[in-house]
Amino acid sequence: MNIQAVKVIYQHEMMRTWNTIFQSIASPVLSTSLYFIVFGSAIGSRMQSIDGVPYGSFIVPGLVMLTLLTQSIANASFGIFFPKFSGTIYEVMSAPLSHFEILLGYVGAAATKSFIIGGIILATSGFFVDLQILHPVWMISFLILTCISFSLFGFIIGLWADNFEKLQLIPLLVITPLVFLGGSFYSVDMLPAFWQKVTLFNPVVYLISGFRWSFFGISDVSVGMSLAMILLFLAICLAIVAWMFKTGYRLKS
Amino acid sequence: MKNIISIKNLCKTYNTGHEALKNINLDIKEGEILALLGPNGAGKTTLISTICGLVSPSSGKITVDGFDIIKNYRETRSRIGLVPQELSIAAFDKVFETLSFSRGLFGKKPNKGYIEQLLKDLSLFDKKDNELRALSGGMKRRVLIGKALSHEPRILFLDEPTAGVDVELRKDMWKIIDRLRKSGVTIILTTHYIEEAEEIADRVGVISGGKLLLIEEKKDLMQKMGQKQLIIELKKSISSIPESLTSYDLSLSNNGLFLSYRYDTRGERTGITTLMKAINNSELELKDIQTKQSSLEDIFVNLVKESA
Numbered sequence: 109m110n111i112q113a114v115k116v117i118y119q120h121e122m123m124r125t126w127n128t129i130f131q132s133i134a135s136p137v138l139s140t141s142l143y144f145i146v147f148g149s150a151i152g153s154r155m156q157s158i159d160g161v162p163y164g165s166f167i168v169p170g171l172v173m174l175t176l177l178t179q180s181i182a183n184a185s186f187g188i189f190f191p192k193f194s195g196t197i198y199e200v201m202s203a204p205l206s207h208f209e210i211l212l213g214y215v216g217a218a219a220t221k222s223f224i225i226g227g228i229i230l231a232t233s234g235f236f237v238d239l240q241i242l243h244p245v246w247m248i249s250f251l252i253l254t255c256i257s258f259s260l261f262g263f264i265i266g267l268w269a270d271n272f273e274k275l276q277l278i279p280l281l282v283i284t285p286l287v288f289l290g291g292s293f294y295s296v297d298m299l300p301a302f303w304q305k306v307t308l309f310n311p312v313v314y315l316i317s318g319f320r321w322s323f324f325g326i327s328d329v330s331v332g333m334s335l336a337m338i339l340l341f342l343a344i345c346l347a348i349v350a351w352m353f354k355t356g357y358r359l360k361s
Numbered sequence: 362m363k364n365i366i367s368i369k370n371l372c373k374t375y376n377t378g379h380e381a382l383k384n385i386n387l388d389i390k391e392g393e394i395l396a397l398l399g400p401n402g403a404g405k406t407t408l409i410s411t412i413c414g415l416v417s418p419s420s421g422k423i424t425v426d427g428f429d430i431i432k433n434y435r436e437t438r439s440r441i442g443l444v445p446q447e448l449s450i451a452a453f454d455k456v457f458e459t460l461s462f463s464r465g466l467f468g469k470k471p472n473k474g475y476i477e478q479l480l481k482d483l484s485l486f487d488k489k490d491n492e493l494r495a496l497s498g499g500m501k502r503r504v505l506i507g508k509a510l511s512h513e514p515r516i517l518f519l520d521e522p523t524a525g526v527d528v529e530l531r532k533d534m535w536k537i538i539d540r541l542r543k544s545g546v547t548i549i550l551t552t553h554y555i556e557e558a559e560e561i562a563d564r565v566g567v568i569s570g571g572k573l574l575l576i577e578e579k580k581d582l583m584q585k586m587g588q589k590q591l592i593i594e595l596k597k598s599i600s601s602i603p604e605s606l607t608s609y610d611l612s613l614s615n616n617g618l619f620l621s622y623r624y625d626t627r628g629e630r631t632g633i634t635t636l637m638k639a640i641n642n643s644e645l646e647l648k649d650i651q652t653k654q655s656s657l658e659d660i661f662v663n664l665v666k667e668s669a
Contacts, residue, residue, distance in 0.1 A: 110435070116465030120454075127453070195449030199508065202413040202443050203466040204435040361375055361416055 113205050117213025118220075121187050125221050133225060136175045140229045143171055144236040147293060158295050159326045164237040169320040170292025171233070176226045176251070177258050177287055177312070181279050184218035184262030189275055192266070192358070201360065207353040211263070218259035219252075226251050240323065246331075247322035253338045254315055260345035267352055267359065286312045296328035311337055365391040365516060365547050366412065371421035373407055373571075381407040383571040385421070389549060394542055396558035396579075397551045398661055399568035405551035406446060408568070409518050413443045425516070439467055442509035446520040448501045452494035456485055456504055459493060460511045467512035476511060482537065483507050499530045506537065517541060519550040523557060535561055555658040569665045582660065590653045591622040591633065596646040603643045609636050620645075 125132045148164035155163035191197040200210060233239060241247050269275040290312030296304055307313055308329070318334025321327035327334070351357070366389040373382040381404045389395055397405050410416040412423055414434055423430045425437035451459060460476050480486040483503045488496065493504060502522070509517060519538075523531050538548055538561060552558060558565050559579070566576040575582070598617035609632065611620050624631040640647070 110468045112465040112468050112470060116462050120462055124453075191451070194451060195445075195447050196451050198415060198443070198445055198449060199463060199466060201415050202438060202441070204438040204468055205466070356417060 110203075110205055110209055113203060114209050114213045114216070117200070117210070118217045121214060121217030122220065124187075125183075125217075132221065133228060136179060136225050137228055137232050140171055140175060140232055141236075143167070144233060148236050158298075159324070161324045161326065162237065165239060165324075166295075166320075167293050168230070168233045168237065168239060169323050170287075170290075170316050172226050172229050172251075173254065173290075173312070173316050173319055174287045174292050175229055176222050176254055177283055177315075178279060179225050180218060180222040180255055180258035181262035181265060181283060183221050184215055184259040185266035185269065185275055185279075187214050187218055188263055188266035189269055197359065207350070210353075211260075211349065215256065215259045215263050218262060219255040222255040222259060223251060226255065242325045243322040247319070250315075250319045250322055250334075250338070253342065254319070257338060257342040257345055260342065260349060264345060264348050264352065267349075267357060270358065286310055287316075291316050291328060295326075311341060314338070362390040362392060364388040365426055366549075367424045368408075368412070369422045371408075371411065371423060372419045373404075373411060373416060374419045381571050382411070382418075385571075385573050387566065387573060387576060389547060390564075391547055392542070392545050393563045394538070394548045394550070394561055395564050395566060396562035397549065397566045397568055398553065398555065398558050399551070400553060400665065403568045404571040405568055406520055407571075409443070409520055409549070409551060413441055413518060414438055435468075439512065440515045441518065442512065442514035442516070443518045444505050444509045444520060444522060446524065448498065448505065450493045450501055450504060452492070454493055455490055456480065456493065456496075456507075457489040459504065460507050463508040464511040467514075469512045475513070479507055479510055482540070484533065498525060499527060502526055502530065506534075510541075514546070516547045516549070519548065521551055521553075523552065523554065555661055567661060567664050569668050572668065574664050574668050583654070588659070589624055589626050589631075591624065591636075592651050592653065593620040593622070593640070593647060594618060594649040594651075595620065596648045599645070603645065605643050606636075606639055609639070 144164070147167055152163040152167070157163060158166045188197075191200065230239070265275065265278050269277075289307065290310050291307070296307055296313060296317070299307060314329055314334045314337035317328040318331055318338070321331050321334070353359070366387075368385055368387040368389075371382055371385040372380075374380050385408060397408070399405050407416055411418050412425070412430065414430060414437075426440055428436040430437045454462070457476060457480065460479065461471060464471065464476065477486065477489075480489055483506060485500065485503050485507060488500065493501065496504065506519075506522075522534060526534070538550075542548060550557070550562075562579050564576060565579050565582055567574045595618055599613070600617055602611050602613055602620070609622060611622050613620060622632075622636060624633065
């Protein structure tokens with residue numbers, strides 16, 4: 109195992125975060141605060157509570173997930189896309205590094221960064237609403253699993269994209285709608301029966317539901333189902349990455 | 362001298378169907394400087410990239426220091442440093458950081474002293490905290506060399522090291538290469554500047570159209586392939602070659618003031634003695650005589666033409 113290499117890739121990626129601290133941390137905090145002001149306070153004060161949870165608190169898990177998903181994808185995809193774009197990837201590809209070590213460095217750093225942002229957003233939300241966390245261990249586990257799976261997904265997008273437009277395409281056109289329609293701001297059983305069924309095909313529903321359960325003990329789908337879906341998504345991403353490395357997809361001719 | 366790199370029956374066909382390497386067989390000796398000469402698109406970069414692990418071979422076998430480049434990639438890659446042709450750098454990294462990054466990537470523990478010395482050797486020390494994007498093209502090239510040497514490799518690949526480099530840097534680069542050779546590093550460089558190969562290489566390989574046309578000690582190559590030219594300057598110009606000399610392979614130039622005679626140093630008989638006798642009898646008056654050794658460039662052009 110080339111520990112030194114994993115360390116330098118990880119540190120290099122984390123350093124990028126500190127160098128762009130405003131963009132990396134301040135902007136998600138700001139946008140989340142805006143959500144709280146608009147949805148939590150302005151609109152939320154006129155909403156009735158959902159399953160006994162005040163609306164302002166109810167949206168916290170969804171908001172954390174929203175940011176976590178977009179940040180994980182953005183960090184990881186950019187982290188691998190940029191060296192590809194600038195050509196510096198040659199060095200990583202010619203180094204005595206296994207595929208797993210490359211992943212550990214890049215995806216590890218992207219996931220860490222998202223995890224930190226997730227924590228900051230939770231702390232920020234504490235200023236706006238009362239937070240209770242019924243199952244903290246599960247909460248942290250869901251957080252970590254989501255950070256890792258979606259950083260992996262971002263890594264795949266970064267490998268696949270061969271221009272900046274493609275890099276933005278999936279987060280914008282796929283992830284944002286899935287998150288908004290995944291029950292971030294409402295409970296699935298508030299939907300008409302037909303749309304309740306449709307929504308079950310949205311993987312983000314399971315993520316948000318499980319995560320919300322760890323806070324309030326209420327969920328749209330069973331917790332076991334949520335966990336299984338995250339693990340399934342993780343496994344699919346790992347399989348795709350493994351295939352990409354094996355075939356040298358857009359990395360090696 | 363033992364072989365540090367051994368290439369057997371290496372072929373590479375890209376997905377586009379382009380056959381970049383056709384059955385390359387090549388042994389590279391430890392501690393030598395090997396220059397790979399060839400026109401653009403000859404396959405030089407593909408060959409280097411394959412050894413370094415950037416391109417997958419279609420068939421054939423490559424070993425580095427006895428290790429297979431695919432099965433034992435960790436062993437082979439940790440011994441190799443690569444300076445690519447393109448100036449690919451992480452624009453926002455700082456000089457010292459980027460060298461340390463490279464060192465770590467190749468599995469070596471941080472060593473501030475070594476990196477600092479390397480920066481001094483490359484005249485980069487005063488720039489160590491500068492961002493790479495702020496450096497000139499020549500400085501970026503030095504940084505790339507520094508990155509390649511940061512993990513103390515035993516083999517250094519330089520892909521077109523002097524493309525777009527000014528005279529001063531080129532001289533510096535030869536000094537660095539000379540120092541590396543003295544420390545026992547094997548150096549393989551590609552170039553299409555023949556003077557470069559002529560100046561520093563121990564051996565020269567010529568690649569064209571994906572084939573290794575020849576690999577020779579530089580001095581043998583120049584001796585073996587070297588044609589010489591005997592140039593005879595006349596006192597008075599002549600309009601045509603005198604009849605008594607037409608049996609010799611002579612050509613007239615400079616408005617009939619120069620007679621030149623091509624001969625092969627490999628031949629048992631150069632024909633010079635009889636030619637001189639014939640000239641003596643022809644009543645031509647000579648002003649001067651000189652001989653010229655053909656350069657590596659002439660050899661190269663001949664080879665590539667022959668193979669085309």
